Amino acid sequence: MYFRFPLRIGGSSPQAQPLRTTPKQKNRKISDERQQIKPEQVLEELNGLIGLSEVKNLVSEISAYVQIQRRRERVSLRTEQLVLHMIFKGNPGTGKTTIARIMGKLFCSMGVLSRGHLIEVERADLVGEYIGHTAHKTREQVKKAMGGILFIDEAYSLARGGEKDFGKESIDVLVKAMEDHKDNLVLILAGYKREMEWFLRSNPGLYSRFPVHITFPDYSVDELLQIGTLMLKQRQYRMLSEARTALCKILEEKKREGNYNEGNARLVRNLIERAIRRQAVRLVKRRRLTREELMIIRPEDFE
Ligand SMILES: Nc1ncnc2c1ncn2[C@@H]1O[C@H](COP(=O)(O)OP(=O)(O)OP(=O)(O)O)[C@@H](O)[C@H]1O
Ligand SMILES: [Mg+2]
Known part of the structure; x- marks a missing residue:
């Protein structure tokens, strides 16, 4: 995992201007609500997640960096233009979508994005069936994501069909959008580590456009047990310790x-x-049934 800032040095970056609001009343309302959230609150939510220590550190680093850039702007110091497009590599269920959603909220709380919402798409949402259809479909998704994050799962599937495939047309539209709207749109490409690396290697032009790369490791059995406990707590349930042992056995078996x-x-x-x-x-x-009985998960519930 690493975090590069080959960010262009420029006098005043677009972030120096007051926060953009979209013309539509509805969007303004969302952004007003979001802006009341403080970065510290979002970081608290991040820290409430189990494990992911490196990911948490990196997000805190980005957060501090962005906040300091904004404070430098206020006293007319030279700032770097923020480009926050990212690559997320990891297996399914490792928290990629969860972290992307938190990033959206975080950037919104700092005024980098005007809405901070997440639009999650895959190949079928971007690629059409005939010439011209793909560009239109991809642009529609970019439009929906404006002010927030466009999250593309299994991004490498866009390059799967090679040169003649419409996926390439979609990549071209995305590359243009990430340049044109870098001040109010964050693009995140996500997928399995090996496939993502192949994808970036086969599209060298893409690699340099993503300053932030994050690898999501698989969780340990112990972390998964903690996640399970948290999920039950959020739903107002509780495991007996024998139930926890049963769950642990299943997870070890799967492993x-x-x-x-x-x-x-x-x-x-x-x-x-x-x-x-x-x-x-x-x-x-x-x-x-007592309140307690309604909450308790017993080992046989797992077997
Ligand atoms: N570290 C964590 N702590 C608590 N809950 C977590 C954590 N990581 C993931 N979860 C929960 O696990 C579920 C799956 O996570 P998420 O959807 O973010 O994974 P993903 O990497 O996007 O998976 P996929 O590639 O399958 O889309 C969600 O319900 C999420 O809230
Ligand atoms: Mg996901």
């Missing part, structure tokens, strides 16, 4: 089988949600 990296936090979420349904089946015929 041995080798299909654990395919799920990560998503795997835990599915297991938790299934346990909640099983608890419901276990309890539904009972006439009297």
Whole structure:
């Protein structure tokens, strides 16, 4: 993981100007609400996530950097133009979408983005079936993401078909948009590590346009247990310690089988949600239930 700033030195960057608001009333309303959130609040949300220590450090670093750039502007010091397009590499369920959403809120709280929302798309949302269709489709998504983050999952699928594929047309539109709107749009390309590296290698022009690269590691079993506990708490459920042991066994089993990296936090979420349904089946015929019984997940709910 690294963080480069080959950012262009320029007198006053677009960020020096007052925050842009979109003409539409609705958008202004969203941005007003978002702006009341303070960067510290967003960082608190970030720190509430389990593990991800390197990712957290990097996000804090970006946050501090952006805030100091803005303060330098205020006293007319030279600032670097912020280019915050990013590459996220990691297996499914490692928190990429979650972090992207937090980044959006963070940049909005600092006034870098006017809305801070996240538009998550994949190849099918960007690429059309006939000539000209792709450019139109991609531009539509860029428009929706303006003021926020355009997050492209499995971005390498845009290059899959080679030169003749319409995916290439989409990449061209994206490259232009990230230049034209760099002051109010952040583009994040995400996907498996190896595929993303292949994609960037085969499109050398792209590589230099993304100053921030973040690698999302797989979670350890212990981290997944903590994530599961947190997910249950958020839903007002609680595991008995025997249930925690049962969940731990399932996770270790999955890890041995080798299909654990395919799920990560998503795997835990599915297991938790299934346990909640099983608890419901276990309890539904009972006439009297205490508050405690309604909250408890037992080991058999996992088995
Ligand atoms: N570190 C974490 N702490 C707590 N919850 C987490 C953490 N990481 C992920 N989650 C939760 O796990 C689920 C999956 O995470 P997320 O959607 O961000 O993963 P992803 O990397 O985008 O996966 P995919 O590639 O499959 O889209 C979400 O419900 C998210 O809230
Ligand atoms: Mg995702």
